[in-house]
Amino acid sequence: MSEADFGPRPGEEIVDLPAAFDAGLYFVGRVRTPWTERAQCPRNSAQSDAVCTLEVDPRFAPALRSLAGTTHLIVLYWMDRAPRNLVAQQPRHAPEARGTFALRSPARPNPIAVSVVELLGIEGETLRVRGLDCLDGTPLLDIKPYFASTDARPQARVGWREAEADGEVSGREGRRAAP
């Protein structure tokens, strides 16, 4: 896989990135998944029940203390193969290019992915989780407990998704109305 996989499509927009970074990240471990090529990755975490593991660097292992009894985690990881200069992107099958901040695409100025995972087990420096969709070996940035009171918004809606869903519903209704 190369950056060519992410090459700009018609309607997409790129910018010149700043000359220097403003802050630095430490990789605190690795994400282990069954997927070694991008084409194998599920389209999103809801499309896979695969059990993956978070392997935390021994240096940071003491930070895992007190996780027992916690059911869900927010995992941050670094999409290290994604280009960072795309500000508008053309998703396949979408009617027009969309702003990067309106998408969950890995291509973004700071390619930090956020996933909510189910915590299945803890063995030493390794967490077994469900809910990831990234490549094997992806660098791990952070693990946080998921607080339903501040993190769960079941009623949230995404504008462009609703527009697409409306189209689908009309389509299905049209077919249903037909003989």
Next chain:
Amino acid sequence: MSEADFGPRPGEEIVDLPAAFDAGLYFVGRVRTPWTERAQCPRNSAQSDAVCTLEVDPRFAPALRSLAGTTHLIVLYWMDRAPRNLVAQQPRHAPEARGTFALRSPARPNPIAVSVVELLGIEGETLRVRGLDCLDGTPLLDIKPYFASTDARPQARVGWREAEADGEVSGREGRRAAP
């Protein structure tokens, strides 16, 4: 405010950080809030109804396209005043020190905060949002649409929080049972 505010307390644990960073971040804007000192900040976002703004750098403004009709966002920002070497922390009033990855404390190896906010309005490069609790001027890292299907887990539980809540409930019941 200085790092001394975050100085280790009894039971806390620090580690030597790696000699070099593994990746770099761009600040893509600033968070504007009513709070200019740490003591003023709400304890968490649920404790404030304050309207805050996300000011996106003009360079990245095209990335805001297509957000209309989206009700909630995930905002990532950089807690630039927090120490990064604390792997176990002693929250005030907690019975014992807890692992950093079991806490939402800003002090962590990569001090990236994740907040779910309500999107109230978009004016040019500025988003009005509700649900932040950070200092005015905090560097902005990323904005993502919140997808209820993958991000909302209303049933999620946090082990140490439940233990505390049990204690509180017993306490209250005890007092209620007393004359």
